[in-house]
Amino acid sequence: MTLKPISLERLSAVVWKEFIQLRRDRLTFAMMIGIPLIQLTLFGFAINSDPKHLPTALYSNDHSAFTRSLIKSLENSGYFVLTETPATEAEAQRLLALGEVQFVLSIPVDFTRRLLRGEHPSVLLEADATDPVAIGNAVMALNELTKSALRYDLKGSLGYLNSSPAPFELRVHKRYNPEGVTQYNIVPGLMGVVLTMTMMMMTGLAITREHERGTMENLLATPLRPLEVMLGKILPYVAIGYVQVAVILLMAWLVFDVPIIGSLLLLLACVLVFIVANLVVGITFSSIARNQTQAMQMSFFFFLPSILLSGFMFPFRGMPVWAQTLGELLPLTHFLRMVRGIMLKGNGVGETLPHLWPLLLFIAIVMIIGLKRYRRTLD
Amino acid sequence: MCLTMPVQNKNVIEVEKLSKSFAGKRVVNELSMTVARGEIFGFLGPNGSGKTTSIRMLCGLLTPDSGRGSCLGYDILTESGEIKQHVGYMTQRFSFYEELSIRENLEFIARIYQMPDRRRLVDATIERLGLGHRQQQLAGSLSGGWKQRMALAACMLHQPKLLLLDEPTAGVDPKARRDFWDEIHRLTATGITVLVSTHYMDEAERCHRLAYLAYGAILAQGTPDELLAASGITTWTVEGQDLFELTEALRKAPAVEQVVPFGGALHISGTDAGRLAHSLAPFFEQPRWRWQPSKPSLEDVFIHLMNHGQDNYS
Incomplete structure (x- = not known):
């Protein structure tokens, strides 16, 4: 009898064995079924590249029926929601820099007077254009608006104002990224994505590897303390993370021409916090997972929402509230706001801090979970 | 100090x-x-x-x-x-x-x-x-x-x-x-x-x-000696031909607790020395086998303990 190059019986034996192993690894099995389901519901409902109800600040010293109608029609477009009414110009600018609002609408004091005189006064709408996609449709909707906004107010004796050209002018000023260059938004964001991926996966494997190879038993038998093991495994990757950041920043500068308006030092400090946040997640996954495969899967499970719900790929404000809440829990969300703020808006320490403390809180909580889960004994 | x-x-x-x-x-x-x-x-x-x-x-x-x-x-x-x-x-x-x-x-x-x-x-x-x-x-x-x-x-x-x-x-x-x-x-x-x-x-x-x-x-x-003494095991060694056949026969004999092949020999052990000798007596006469009493090894002691232990715990 000659040996056939492929035998169905031998082949089916291997397939059968693979299925048994797969079934025994419950987490892997659950993830293979669960991941598509969760992702479909999560991202199917959450992702929306036509964000509406964007928070808008109104800076106005002219309160008339006309301005009210103007605001009303902005809101009726579905793209704008009036959330803030700053008293000063500086405060309005600060809200934009912080990212609290997407738009600032400034109505000049003499708007109504000049409107009635038929002088076609202009209203200024400043947009945070760091993410050009986020404001694209909202700005488009404005064109129609100038013509129709005051249609019902300008009747009777004022009807003559209702002719073309439009009774007033809406000037859109795209701040921070006037040309709407996508790279300006993507490249700083990529820094966060790359760091999330490598930092979390590398450390995610760190402790499980020790368990899998049996070296953990040796470490546990020595006077080493859990914190020493954790920190010892985190620190080398901080250095590696900085190398990655250096490469990305250099590329951003040389190849993509992305500006760094703010302080480089502040940027590097924020990077440190973000690296630590990801390393802590990795180490914690590592201490929960039973083997390296599980640690990888957990990292992946964390990585996907980080990309999709953080505002990296799709506008954060386009997501429903529950998805935004989920996004707020992710370190990348806060990092993106910090980095885009520093690089594109030139934000300083004051504007950065509101995005920094959630990261610090995140680190503290995850670190505590990790230390609790680290098995000091083999029990 | x-x-x-x-x-x-x-x-x-x-x-x-x-x-x-x-x-x-x-x-x-x-x-x-x-x-x-x-x-x-x-x-x-x-x-x-x-x-x-x-x-x-x-x-x-x-x-x-x-x-x-x-x-x-x-x-x-x-x-x-x-x-x-x-x-x-x-x-x-x-x-x-x-x-x-x-x-x-x-x-x-x-x-x-x-x-x-x-x-x-x-x-x-x-x-x-x-x-x-x-x-x-x-x-x-x-x-x-x-x-x-x-x-x-x-x-x-x-x-x-x-x-x-x-x-x-x-x-x-x-x-x-x-x-x-x-x-x-x-x-x-x-x-x-x-x-x-x-x-x-x-x-x-x-x-x-x-x-x-x-x-x-x-x-x-x-100590190893204490364990040997405490076990109360008696061991016989037999050499000769057809040992496999003998193994089968001995395993059925009363008071024989262990029959272990060691190269060209068998070690037969039991805790009741008198009954063991009695069981083995019919085999002593056969000329194809050479019998002699021997010192039990630690292994015999441990196999005995293992079998004994199972009785207590299973």
């Missing part, structure tokens, strides 16, 4: 009624034992008898569910930190870093134990174990025997007073095993105490005292 040091008594290990369960299964059941200073104490027993679990409880890697005890005068429940500082534990599976060289592994351990004059210590250790020409070799590329030598060197590095060795010679060739045991005897001559688990009978005979574990409890303990 410093007053904060624990009282130096004769026994290095004293444990009482240690128990440990995993997932509802009792792996160690009220284990009590003492090991004296400078002794080589052998831990024997079948796979899954609780040897590894007992050793791990002694060095603070596992917390006992109940019971109490001390190791080097430190409480195993509350002072595992101190125990780790003074105990050398060699795991059953090679647990050093395969991608580090011998020297790097030893230096890592020396740093963890904060050993003074690290460089000289590592040099001396490498020299003493004859690892000099291999010190730059990656640990992963070493053969079983060399790995085991390196592991022993590493767990001796912080100059522990007690060595816990969990099947240190599994899968190691006889020459390397003999060298290893020579080293163990040298170490105990300097006052170090060794607790070693093994499956090898020749190694059991090299221990000062032995404990036989089965189903998480000690079935017998004492």
Whole structure:
């Protein structure tokens, strides 16, 4: 009898064995079924590249029926929601820099007077254009608006104002990224994505590897303390993370021409916090997972929402509230706001801090979970 | 002597009624034992008898569910930190870093134990174990025997007073095993105490005292001679032809508890000497077999204990 190059019986034996192993690894099995389901519901409902109800600040010293109608029609477009009414110009600018609002609408004091005189006064709408996609449709909707906004107010004796050209002018000023260059938004964001991926996966494997190879038993038998093991495994990757950041920043500068308006030092400090946040997640996954495969899967499970719900790929404000809440829990969300703020808006320490403390809180909580889960004994 | 040091008594290990369960299964059941200073104490027993679990409880890697005890005068429940500082534990599976060289592994351990004059210590250790020409070799590329030598060197590095060795010679060739045991005897001559688990009978005979574990409890303990005497086993050796046929016949005979082939001979043992002789009498007359009474081996004793133990615990 000659040996056939492929035998169905031998082949089916291997397939059968693979299925048994797969079934025994419950987490892997659950993830293979669960991941598509969760992702479909999560991202199917959450992702929306036509964000509406964007928070808008109104800076106005002219309160008339006309301005009210103007605001009303902005809101009726579905793209704008009036959330803030700053008293000063500086405060309005600060809200934009912080990212609290997407738009600032400034109505000049003499708007109504000049409107009635038929002088076609202009209203200024400043947009945070760091993410050009986020404001694209909202700005488009404005064109129609100038013509129709005051249609019902300008009747009777004022009807003559209702002719073309439009009774007033809406000037859109795209701040921070006037040309709407996508790279300006993507490249700083990529820094966060790359760091999330490598930092979390590398450390995610760190402790499980020790368990899998049996070296953990040796470490546990020595006077080493859990914190020493954790920190010892985190620190080398901080250095590696900085190398990655250096490469990305250099590329951003040389190849993509992305500006760094703010302080480089502040940027590097924020990077440190973000690296630590990801390393802590990795180490914690590592201490929960039973083997390296599980640690990888957990990292992946964390990585996907980080990309999709953080505002990296799709506008954060386009997501429903529950998805935004989920996004707020992710370190990348806060990092993106910090980095885009520093690089594109030139934000300083004051504007950065509101995005920094959630990261610090995140680190503290995850670190505590990790230390609790680290098995000091083999029990 | 410093007053904060624990009282130096004769026994290095004293444990009482240690128990440990995993997932509802009792792996160690009220284990009590003492090991004296400078002794080589052998831990024997079948796979899954609780040897590894007992050793791990002694060095603070596992917390006992109940019971109490001390190791080097430190409480195993509350002072595992101190125990780790003074105990050398060699795991059953090679647990050093395969991608580090011998020297790097030893230096890592020396740093963890904060050993003074690290460089000289590592040099001396490498020299003493004859690892000099291999010190730059990656640990992963070493053969079983060399790995085991390196592991022993590493767990001796912080100059522990007690060595816990969990099947240190599994899968190691006889020459390397003999060298290893020579080293163990040298170490105990300097006052170090060794607790070693093994499956090898020749190694059991090299221990000062032995404990036989089965189903998480000690079935017998004492010196090898004491164990032989206490077992009450009588053994006969038979040589000749058609031994396989004889084996079958003897296994059915009353009072014959063990029939074990040893090369060209059979060892027949039983605890009731009189009835055993009576059972064997019909076979004595046959000319094709040569019978003679012999001293039971430790293996006979342990197989007997193992069979006996099952009766009690299954």
